[in-house]
Amino acid sequence: MPLVLPMVRLKRFFLPILISALLVAVIFGSGRRLRSLSSNTIAHDNGNSTLQTVQTTISGLFPWSFSADRDDDEMALDEPNGMPSFVSSKIKSDGSLDLSEIPPHCRDPYRVPGYLYVPENKHYLHTQWIPFLDTNFLDVPDPKSAEYPTDVIPFFTDAPPPDTFIERSPHNWFAELYNYRNILKHADEAANGKREKLSLSDSQQRLFRRLNWIHNRRVLVLGDSVDRIMIQFFCEDYESHAHFTQGSFGGQHTTYNCHIPSVNLTISHWHVASLYPMRPSWWWLDHIRLVAFEDRFEKLFKPVWDKVIGMNGQTPDLIIFQSGLWDERAFRESSRNFKYPEDEKLSKEQLEKKMSERRKSGLGKEGRQLAWDELVFFKSRMAKFMRYLREKFGAQTPMLYRSLTTRRDSNVADLATINMDRISRLIAQREGVEIFEWARLTSGFSDQYMDYLHVGRGPLSATWGNMMLYYLFRASGGINFNGTIERYPDFSGNYLVEGKGAINVPVFNVKENPDVSVNNFWAECHAYNVFWGGR
Known part of the structure; x- marks a missing residue:
């Protein structure tokens, strides 16, 4: 010893x-x-x-297995659904991909670092996301002000980014659709004798070439009021009005449609009332009778299913979804309203006092992380939600998880939101779902919120619209890379007749068969864009 x-x-x-x-x-x-x-x-x-x-x-x-037949930088991860092994093997520990392995036209400009340019003296339609990678920002020559040693105090101007950076950024579909709709409106009024005929200039003809694809598209958004308000602003920016379609089932927390007649574009919103699998007796809104997404699909969404059928005649052209804010509230209310056996012995005053105490401590208080049990529950339900969407709409339907936004004055109250967003990202990777990174692009712009929770109309709503149209363009068969349109979707029709309200109208060759690009083109770049991206 x-x-x-x-x-x-x-x-x-x-x-x-x-x-x-x-x-x-x-x-x-x-x-x-x-x-x-x-x-x-x-x-x-x-x-x-x-x-x-x-x-x-x-x-x-480090929960990765290392394989001797891979390069040192490669890690063998579980392959997400629908991802070929040569792509999934490039996913790094930070959730990113080796960008050198991604075909340039498949690189998502909204998922790489960049700069949200908000012009001071222009309409918010001109808000532009500038990705650092596609614009070669790192190769910009060093300014003299950055030289060392020096005794000159650096001086900076508020000059906008050079045009070359704007030109190499993602196409501004939001502004172009605005101009395109105005041309169609002018021609329609001229055809009815209200205005003189419009003679299309060369630039307007090119605009018709670029925007022909957008007619007859259908986008479905599943989420909460943050999404619904973005749809409302989008609709109003094009002088259209959105409306609720199932008010009897819960007022504004039901289904909502934005339709732009000039291009027959419809964006539908289906409200997700958290991922709870049933309606508890303590639910804080009496008019919401259905809570579980399974129940809402069967009884609330099916009656308006026909409104979301896109160009392939079977499914929406694009789906964007999320759940988080309502789950956060439900978790708090669950703890505050849980009926303990001893509660039955309390007087009304004693019970109210106890309820007040629960709001300030434990799982009933606002401004806390999810408890482990809550996190496991949310993981399970979110995974089921994503699989349910796949089951209902098919594996080939373009689908994006919308990252969760935080409050205007982000603080400890957002911890639960951050927890849910992190796990949702990882589930999305496993389930083969791409991510709509609008929340990251808007982070920090507290002056652009309309209240403590909702983003207002302006640069951030324009960015939402631009991103939605970018993904819809890609889902329709288009390729927009490095500021240029490399491929257009199939033409689906001629929507302006020569001589009827306009002259010099371009004529497009329309394919005999209907456009089914929603089933053909998304997969081309999909596997390269399924990664959780970190937080």
Whole structure:
């Protein structure tokens, strides 16, 4: 024993130091790869159990299996549904992809770092997302003001980005649709004798070429009032009016349609009243009789199903969905209103006092993370929700999870939202769903909110519209890359007749068969854009 005890003490003393040193080497390493650390070091150790323990510790911290037939930077992850192995193997630990492996035309400009340019002296229609990667921002020459050494104080102007950066950014479909609709409106009024005929200029003819694809499209958005208000603003920007279609089932928390007649474009909103699987007796809004998404689909959404059928005659052309804010409220209310056996013995005054206390502490208070039980519940229901959408609309329907927005003055109250967004991102990757990163692009613009929770009309609503139209264009068969339109969707019709309200009208060759691009083109770049992206 006297000889053993010092050795045991030495192991207890040196083992934590050795583990810490190795972990520091892993994280901040000097060029050595993690795999070579965890395998080569062990190989030279001749079976030392201490280093075997270190290897186990490292593998527990990093939940990826390492394969000898891959490059050092590649990790073998579970492959998300519908993702080929050569793509999923490029997903890194931070949720990103090796951009060099993505075909340039498949790189999503809204999912790479960039700058939201909000022009000071122009209409918010001209708001522009400028991706740093596609515009080669990192190659911009260093200014003299950044030189060292110097005794000159840097001076900066409020000049807009150079036109070359705007031109290489994602196409501004939002502004173009506005101009296109105005031309159609002018021609329609001229055809009815209210205005003179419109003679299309060369630029207007090119505009017709670019916007022909947008006719007859259907977009379905499942979410809450944040989404519904964006649809409302979108509709009003094109002088149309959205309306509720199922008010008897819960007022504004039902179904909502925005229809733009000039292009026969419809954007529908189906309200998701959290992911709770039933309606608790304590539900805070009496007029909402259906809560579970399964019940709402069967009894609330089916009657308006025909409104969301797109060009393929079967499904919407694009689906955007999310759930979070209502879940956050439901979790708090669940704790506040839970009926404990001892509550039955309390007087009305005592029960009200206890309810008041529950609002300030424990799971009933606002401004906390989700409890582990809540997180597991949300994970389960969100996964079922995504699979349910796939079951109802088919695996080929273009679908995006809309990242969750935070409150105007983001603080501890947003912790639960952040929890739910993180797990939803990972589930989306596993289920083969891409992400609509509008929340990231809008983060920090608190002056653009209309209240404590909802984004207002302006640059951020225009960005939502631009992103929605970008994905709809891609779902319809188009390719917009590096500021240019590389491919147009199939023409679906001639929507302006020569001489009837307008002259110099371009004529397009319309395919005999209906457009079914929703089933053909999304998959082309889909696998390269299924990654959770981190938080």
